[in-house]
Amino acid sequence: MEELDQVLERGDSVAILRYLRHNRIRASAEVVQHGQDFVAKGKGSSLGIEAWPVYEQVFLAALDLGETLLAERALGLLRKQFPDSARVGRLVGMQAEAEGTxxxxxxxxxxxxxxxxxxxxxxxxxxxxxxxxxxxxxxxxxxxxxxxxxxxxxxxxxxxxxxxxxxxxxxxxxxxxEELVLSGPSIFSHHVALAEVYAAMGGAESLRLARKHYAQSMELHQGDDNLRSLYGMCSTCHALARCTHKSAHEDKSDAAVNGALFKLAVDKLKSHYRRVNPSMLPLVEVTLLQQAIGDASLQK
The missing domain is CATH 1.25.40.10 (Tetratricopeptide repeat domain)
Structure with missing residues (x-):
């Protein structure tokens, strides 16, 4: 498939607008640049039935850029052709929103x-x-x-x-x-988002749930570039170690799991910075070491 730069280089306004529309690229400045003549100068008739999606495309781009007159012109053409359309009705509402009414x-x-x-x-x-x-x-x-x-x-x-x-x-x-995880259990970002909420809630039970979903995210996206999960796992394991260390009923087996997951996340983070940005590695190592200090289960 052609890249956007190649399409722009050809300078064919119809092709550019079609490419942006079909690929759902909201490049408002480019849309107005290449589409305003079809709306403002009455050249839309040359587009045939493609005129209507172009008018809608130009309308939305004009709203983005505050081009009020262009937006009104495009919307007027659409309302004249489709006076009872729900889709056009939504555009009327969006124009009112943009105007603050x-x-x-x-x-x-x-x-x-x-x-x-x-x-x-x-x-x-x-x-x-x-x-x-x-x-x-x-x-x-x-x-x-x-x-x-x-x-x-x-x-x-x-x-x-x-x-x-x-x-x-x-x-x-x-x-x-949780509803998102149920509907898309293989989408790692859902697990990350849920883990972050549990981590923010705090407390041993919520932190264990956060750890569980960070681990699932790391399983689904096993590379060393899953940074939100890796950093989240480190901070959650650290918080959980401090939380359970104060408890008289510390679970030794859970502490071992906590330490192993902390080490796994640390190793992947080091691998990432060693590969992508070696100059940052010493700072990352110091930060991770500070989290481990004082928690024996994280130093194993």
Whole structure:
């Protein structure tokens, strides 16, 4: 497949817009540069049926860049051709959001949800509107309502988890990431995200769960470049060693597992910096050594 630089070098505006659209590349400046004449100078008729996706593409890019007049022109062409389209209706709401007229956007999305209750994109715009207004509790409420209808939407579980993190509800965020792990158990990044929440919650039980999911992430992505998991494993093992060391019921077998996982993560981190950035290796070694000092189980 051609690279973007090659397509840009040819200078064919239609081909450039098509490439960006098909590869879902949101290069707004390039889209406006190569697409504005089709909208503003009436050259869209030369595109045939491809004119409509180009108008939408230019509209979104114009919103990104604050090109209000160009966005209005593109939207006007779409509304004239598709006056009752839910897709165009969403664009009307997005324009209202961009202009800061949130009440107008809310009315647009309300009407669209009533007319198209199974359109997930309309629901998502409704959630994003609450976020844009800074009303995170309302965004959480709307996201939960969305998930009652679209329970298998992993992107919505991800969004809800991040909203809970922003509002300090770690337990609820963990639940959302658990749903992601259940729906995609082989996706290492889901395990990392869940592990980070458990690690932030603290306490021996949560730290063991964090360690478990860091380990699963390391198993799924076994290279030495899985840095979030490797550093997370080191810090979690360190925190768990300190936590259980103070307990009168320290589990010797668990301490051995903790030490082995700490060493595995340390070895992979050293391997990574030795290969990628040797000048950083001494600093990394000192940092990891400081974590191990005082915890005999991590020094074995």
């Amino acid at each position: 949130y009440a107008v956007a809310a009315e647009v999305y309300k009407s669209l949800r009533e007319a198209h209750p199974t359109d997930p994109v309309v629901w998502k715009r409704w959630v994003s509107l609450a976020k844009a207004q800074g009303d995170l509790p309302e965004a959480i409420k709307r996201c939960n309502e969305y998930l009652k209808v679209f329970q298998n939407d992993s992107s919505a579980w991800q969004e809800l988890a991040e909203l809970y993190l922003l509002t300090g509800h770690l337990g609820k965020a963990a639940f959302c990431y």
